Amino acid sequence: MNQATVISLVNMKGGVGKTTVAVNLATYLARDHQKKVLILDLDPQTNASLSLMPEKAWLRWVEEHGSMADVFELDAKRKHDEPVKFADCIVHEVVPGVAGLDLLPGHLRLTFLDLDLASRPGRERILTRKLAKVIEDYDVILCDCPPNLQTATQNALYASDWFLVPMQPDFLSSIGLSLLLDRLAYLKTELEFKIKCLGVVFTRVRHVGFHQETMERLPEEKEFKKLHFFKTVIPENIALGEAPMSAQPIALYDGSAPGAEAFRELAAEVAARLGG
Numbered sequence: 001m002n003q004a005t006v007i008s009l010v011n012m013k014g015g016v017g018k019t020t021v022a023v024n025l026a027t028y029l030a031r032d033h034q035k036k037v038l039i040l041d042l043d044p045q046t047n048a049s050l051s052l053m054p055e056k057a058w059l060r061w062v063e064e065h066g067s068m069a070d071v072f073e074l075d076a077k078r079k080h081d082e083p084v085k086f087a088d089c090i091v092h093e094v095v096p097g098v099a100g101l102d103l104l105p106g107h108l109r110l111t112f113l114d115l116d117l118a119s120r121p122g123r124e125r126i127l128t129r130k131l132a133k134v135i136e137d138y139d140v141i142l143c144d145c146p147p148n149l150q151t152a153t154q155n156a157l158y159a160s161d162w163f164l165v166p167m168q169p170d171f172l173s174s175i176g177l178s179l180l181l182d183r184l185a186y187l188k189t190e191l192e193f194k195i196k197c198l199g200v201v202f203t204r205v206r207h208v209g210f211h212q213e214t215m216e217r218l219p220e221e222k223e224f225k226k227l228h229f230f231k232t233v234i235p236e237n238i239a240l241g242e243a244p245m246s247a248q249p250i251a252l253y254d255g256s257a258p259g260a261e262a263f264r265e266l267a268a269e270v271a272a273r274l275g276g
Helices: 018-033 047-052 055-064 108-116 123-131 151-159 171-191 209-220 238-246 258-273
Strands: 005-009 037-041 101-104 140-144 162-167 196-202
Touching: 005 018, 005 151, 018 037, 018 047, 018 101, 018 140, 018 162, 018 238, 018 258, 037 047, 047 055, 047 101, 047 238, 108 151, 123 151, 151 171, 162 171, 171 209, 196 209, 196 258, 238 258
Parallel strands: 005 140, 005 162, 037 101, 037 140, 162 196
Antiparallel strands: none
């Protein structure tokens, strides 16, 4: 049986639309490409979770079933004598109307992950071990990582086959891309894991000169020549910002919005790059 392709969405800069990409890419891969997709919400801000679940439903689920904090066994005995099972934390068919889209929700307790796991041996491999229980149940697993390269992101990267970089096409973000690649190269050596760059996707794109200039310039720069830059760009779009308030992906909130069409095209590009 085949096992899932695991992809980490990473950027050390916040506010670049990383969660928006995770949620909507997953939706279109499930809906249009019949992929069985699992989103792992590793960010203590829980934005991916609250983009797909109403807050009350999320609170009820994490209390009754568990969250990513339980996967890492933070306060394992808070409710249970034994650690919560990974599979039990998964919300199946998290969005009505999108078959094949599952979510393992995040939790605010992930804020203290680095402190709580500081003395635990092999702490960057915890997710890999837990994921082995369900990896054959999915085609694609997307890890929505916090905007840093600390313990949660290290766990995601160690478990992943690919990393995907959502970034805004501006001056500071282009500097950040260079730093990100440098730090990832360091982690690959230090933690001894193999991961490849799936590509860079430009997000929150506006029709301004410096955005267009950056998108044309970066792929030509020597240090980025080997990177894959997706042709599809994600526009700055009001509907994309509004959709999470309804706990819906853009495909359901407003399928005719420019952001919806962009994610439909991006999913097709990603599926082709992954081989079908």
